Amino acid sequence: MLRVENLTVAYGSRVALREVSFDLPDGRLMAIIGPNGAGKSTLIRALSGVLAPRSGRILVDGQDLASIPSMERARRIAVVPQARQLPPAFTAWEVVLMGRTPHLNWFGQTSARDEELARQAMERTNTLHLAERRVGELSGGEQQRLLLARALTQSAPLLLLDEPTTHLDLQHQLALLGQVRGLVHENGTARRTALTVLHDLNLVARYADLVALLVDGRLAACGTPAEVLTPERLSEAYQVPLRVLTPAPGGTPIIVPSSFGQD
Ligand code: ADP
Ligand code: MG
Numbered sequence: 001m002l003r004v005e006n007l008t009v010a011y012g013s014r015v016a017l018r019e020v021s022f023d024l025p026d027g028r029l030m031a032i033i034g035p036n037g038a039g040k041s042t043l044i045r046a047l048s049g050v051l052a053p054r055s056g057r058i059l060v061d062g063q064d065l066a067s068i069p070s071m072e073r074a075r076r077i078a079v080v081p082q083a084r085q086l087p088p089a090f091t092a093w094e095v096v097l098m099g100r101t102p103h104l105n106w107f108g109q110t111s112a113r114d115e116e117l118a119r120q121a122m123e124r125t126n127t128l129h130l131a132e133r134r135v136g137e138l139s140g141g142e143q144q145r146l147l148l149a150r151a152l153t154q155s156a157p158l159l160l161l162d163e164p165t166t167h168l169d170l171q172h173q174l175a176l177l178g179q180v181r182g183l184v185h186e187n188g189t190a191r192r193t194a195l196t197v198l199h200d201l202n203l204v205a206r207y208a209d210l211v212a213l214l215v216d217g218r219l220a221a222c223g224t225p226a227e228v229l230t231p232e233r234l235s236e237a238y239q240v241p242l243r244v245l246t247p248a249p250g251g252t253p254i255i256v257p258s259s260f261g262q263d
Contacts, residue, residue: 074102088136099153140167
């Protein structure tokens, strides 16, 4: 389980997250939503351990993240970052295999099992056909899927994703979130938990178990999609009048601007 306690994070004098607290139980997919600049990427960076809190703590299975050595952290937390940052001269296969780095021995040799895990992750993310291609010549969407494949290869129980659907077409957006949700809801021994920044509120309504709404560095709401995705909350957070339509009882709600279909 992931526990965030009174987390405050700053860049110099600019406070980007203030007193954020929430729990994320194992085996759940949490979406982080909120307007630009709300602190979503900052939260992902803090949870990945690359940005130290100014105050408060992050507990991973009860252990303070700040006290976990970086290699051990990489075995427990995998990150799909927002910006494209893959080394262009490497092949897709090499990049995905890099996900095994925290598990390798002193000599950095990969085993047949490492390769099998990389192959499985590429199969899952529909990237196996790209294995021999150089990363620099792949499209944004293909690179995005490779980033997910690399993160899956890392076999970490906690998966952090920052806007993973940005470069993807609709088919691949649905596929990626379906894959992440499938991993999280799998009942295997290696139980996974995921936290993902998403902009598309309709995808949030469809895929997330829990939603954290950040506004101006504060946690404005945290709960189930039904609790958080209310027209009042969203309209206030995004400063746009929004409506939440529920086409069928118990069905996935659809979030649209208030004027939609009326003008
Ligand atoms: P989001 O991902 O929700 O759009 P960010 O977490 O990237 O927001 O940013 C939150 C706030 O922190 C913004 O005001 C942003 O300008 C600021 N910020 C982000 N990264 C840095 C940085 N490296 N240095 C200084 N300020 C930053
Ligand atoms: Mg961001």
